[in-house]
Ligand SMILES: CC(=O)SCCNC(=O)CCNC(=O)[C@H](O)C(C)(C)COP(=O)(O)OP(=O)(O)OC[C@H]1O[C@@H](n2cnc3c(N)ncnc32)[C@H](O)[C@@H]1OP(=O)(O)O
């Protein structure tokens with residue numbers, strides 16, 4: 001029998017809640033945020049953070065703008081204890097920031113916790129005990145009343161300790177840990193028993209945190225639980241309902257979002273989602289989700305690279321290149337149709353009220369990313385992206401017909417190299433394909449004269465030391481040169497496309513000229529670049545003709 005046997009598991013029993021209201025809600029304001037990076041994040045690391053790493057992450061969290069930061073479990077280790085002391089004694093907690101600490105509902109641990117917090121201006125003491133069926137039965141070996149007793153005892157001890165340190169403004173938080181694995185009526189009973197001890201008021205509320213300690217269901221089920229809880233809990237106006245979701249099923253953020261729609265006030269999580277098992281709710285993702293909907297997330301994520309760097313260095317964990325909003329590839333399009341759409345939309349952004357760019361839900365510049373990374377070229381890319389890179393990095397505004405012609409060369413190059421083709425390689429290929437005349441005829445001196453409304457051009461061509469004089473007539477210099485080249489090559493040449501512009505990235509006002517010729521039924525493109533527009537045009541024509549000669553030489557070989 002296979003060990004991969006789904007019948008080993010039973011489905012989650014969702015509560016019946018046909019009167020749910022949360023699906024019609026929208027999140028129009030940021031919740032109160034609490035970072036648990038230094039506690040839940042830290043307890044999940046292979047190597048817990050050193051004092052220096054904690055200190056660095058603390059500074060980053062303050063800089064990002066968290067107003068509540070869970071800084072550790074000071075009764076659990078001297079490291080956490082000393083870190084809390086360091087913050088308090090060295091006056092490192094800004095006026096508008098409150099530290100929070102976690103503790104089990106056990107006397108000696110609660111007492112030690114208050115010792116750690118001595119002298120704090122304001123602090124959240126977060127006490128928890130597990131209420132879930134599995135832990136009740138198999139870990140604690142207690143019935144429901146036994147679990148309520150632990151919680152109430154913990155709440156009383158917290159209150160008693162707080163009374164001993166009146167100089168600190170205390171805020172209490174209680175978590176029925178493993179809330180998602182707890183019968184909802186029992187979770188309510190435990191919480192009501194705890195708040196009966198603490199007697200919160202609307203002016204002095206307490207925090208009730210309802211953790212998806214393990215994510216056990218789809219996020220809509222969690223939202224039903226939160227809405228039901230908010231509707232039925234005693235003293236609702238004196239409670240801040242907090243969420244603390246984990247990401248076991250990959251929906252930690254979704255669960256928190258739906259939980260806020262269901263009535264929660266506050267959300268705990270970590271930067272980039274580090275935390276137990278598959279992680280805590282990722283605050284960066286949830287905040288950026290709000291931002292992208294036009295809601296102020298009340299966190300400053302403008303310097304995303306600095307945040308990522310700090311998190312990586314402090315947790316020793318990598319950040320996935322496709323991490324929502326933050327990964328290094330999340331604003332990059334390699335595929336042709338995406339690039340084409342992005343290029344067209346970006347060109348139309350100026351003057352618009354709102355950001356509206358296909359495939360780019362936010363402006364990368366908002367979080368300190370450059371447009372440099374938006375379009376990158378590989379074998380999946382198309383002409384739009386290639387034209388975008390040439391314009392962005394080199395100032396060449398190549399016309400559509402030339403981008404169609406050039407994309408074939410880039411595609412071939414990408415397939416052959418089986419790698420990304422960077423901007424330098426694209427420009428190099430562009431020069432080789434259209435601008436370089438090495439080994440072929442080059443234009444030397446030329447004169448133009450006009451007689452009886454007909455222009456006459458006399459020019460000198462040179463190639464590997466060989467000189468050749470050519471002459472042609474026509475209406476204008478370009479037509480005269482084409483006429484001269486027809487005589488010289490013995491081929492019929494028609495000018496099909498012509499376009500030119502000043503090269504914006506050139507310091508001394510060079511012009512660039514794009515040419516497409518039909519030579520005996522086949523089309524060839526060339527590009528000329530010069531301070532003189534006539535010279536640029538003639539160079540472009542000559543390069544297109546040279547390409548036709550290259551083709552003939554290849555066919556003959
Ligand atoms: C979901 C979460 O993230 S919860 C936070 C988890 N984080 C941590 O545990 C990190 C820090 N913890 C620690 O370092 C240690 O657990 C300590 C120092 C706090 C305590 O260590 P120990 O005293 O060895 O106890 P341990 O944590 O193993 O807990 C076991 C005992 O405490 C009881 N207990 C566990 N949690 C709680 C709680 N929240 N409230 C009351 N009692 C509890 C258990 O029933 C068990 O009792 P028993 O000894 O009578 O069987």
Ligand SMILES: CC(C)C(=O)C(=O)O
Nearest residue numbers: 128175177178211213
């Ligand atoms: C201590 C609690 C809030 C916790 O981390 C959890 O339940 O995940």
Ligand SMILES: [Mg+2]
Nearest residue numbers: 040213244276
């Ligand atoms: Mg947790």
